[in-house]
Amino acid sequence: MIDIIGMVFIGVGLSFDVLGCLGLVRLPDVYNRLQAATKCVTLGTCSILFGTFLVSGGFTETGFKALIAIVFLVLASPVAAHAVSRGAHRAGIKLWDRSVVDSYAEDKEGEA
Amino acid sequence: MKSRILMFVFAFAVWCILTWVPDVQQLIAGGAVALIVSVVMGSMFVNRPHMLFNPIRVFYFLFWYVPVFIWELIRANFDVAYRVIHPGMPIKPGIVRLRTELKSDTGLTFLANSITLTPGTLTVDINRDDGVLYIHWINVVGTDPETTFREIGSRFEPMLKKIFEEDVVE
Structure with a gap:
């Protein structure tokens, strides 16, 4: 029974990962792509790891490692996205031409 | 100082979980690693324990x-x-x-x-x-x-x- 639940978690995680990669291809600019990549891949991978935890039989060697990987992933992936997007903006990469507003560029003009 | 001790405990716990099931050798190695980490990085772990x-x-x-x-x-x-x-x-x-x-x-x-x-x-x-x-x-x-x-x-x-x-x- 617990194996089946674990498999369901792994399946759900895989489909979210696929959607995240699809977003990476379809969305127009680096910021929108980061949105898809960060959110879907974080939850997708966490779900796969949680499924691994269940399938491997709970608190075993593998299970513990999967759980701790979830914590590190949730802490690290938004920080990475933050660093990439800030770096991209500072390097002068423009937003998609149909973007409505860019307050960050407005505020930065004064300081530069 | 309190921050360093907390960092040591935290790093050691993470080590133990990563190397589950721990034995004596791994505990000693983990202690050494946690000590180094807490000496180098400890002061920025928590400001307000x-x-x-x-x-x-x-x-x-x-x-x-x-x-x-x-x-x-x-x-x-x-x-x-x-x-x-x-x-x-x-x-x-x-x-x-x-x-x-x-x-x-x-x-x-x-x-x-x-x-x-x-x-x-x-x-x-x-x-x-x-x-x-x-x-x-x-x-x-x-x-x-x-x-x-x-x-x-x-x-x-x-x-x-x-x-x-x-x-x-x-």
């Missing part, structure tokens, strides 16, 4: 912040999935300002990370002096401070204020 042991804050964190966060994360995924699959790609992106009253490092970090993992928003930069977060929003509803606070900040800021800021716990 008393906050970590406040049961009310821990309780709020585990039973209020974490469930809301997981719920918002799941919603964010369906939101992105919908926008990606939809043939017309209903997006209207832009970078907006969000004013925040949080002051502490931990609070700001958690706010920025929570915003990044919740529906349609991604933190691009933080200006600590003015208390402004720049947020890439996949579907801009409005740019004035009230709208951005209502749509983005109001979900997390009040609870993070209770958990991480001084003087407001009761």
